[in-house]
Amino acid sequence: MREAIRIGVIGDFEPSYHSHFATNAALYDAATKLRVPLELRWLPTTSLEDPKAAKILRRWDGLIASPGSPYKSFVGMLRGIEFARTRNWPFVGT
């Protein structure tokens, strides 16, 4: 079996938000189409406030900024996006 692709979604998951549910569904559907196992994890914005957030972020092969502002931590969200931008990490923000 192929090694799983690891995607981190920066955001505060709310099961009742259609956009959040749709984010997970779209990623699993795309991975199925590409025939690659997917490891998907939501990264709460408050967990990225720490200046050492890079340790959390670097574990993922790609990062997504989720919809659904205002975020619990705007600082954490910006830190996540800045990491992807300055470290050349694959990123999509929706």
Add this chain to the structure above:
Amino acid sequence: MLRIADADSAENNSGSSHYVVTPLSCALPGRREGGPKASGEEQLKIFPGTRLHSICGSTDPSEEFYCNYGVNEEYERQFQAAGLRVSARGQSGETRAVELPDHRFFIATLFQPQLSSRPETPHPLWLAFLRAAMRFRKTKSKAKAASA
């Protein structure tokens, strides 16, 4: 990115004098009842030569929106000077997607490709993103092996 220390979104009500993200000025014609200003579909103009264009093809697609805020156009020139490129605009010329041309894969959209993605036909942006992540993982593991 723009070296504006107090840059903020108007949504946060911080009293900053530099809101780079502000409420959208006009609603989409197909706005859903009770939904945010930009809800429903809009046909986009995607610019040739951008990464988004190479992903979404040459036909200008309709995309699903669900949001109230967008790029403050007063800052658009500064964003462009800092290297951010507008890859798609809406019917009235508003910024709908941006990207970093010199980056491995950095695309941000006002529309939500997850809303129009379907199990049989996942949105091409997600397919392209996962492919980029797979390529990136390979380069990461090669670099790791080389340094081991």
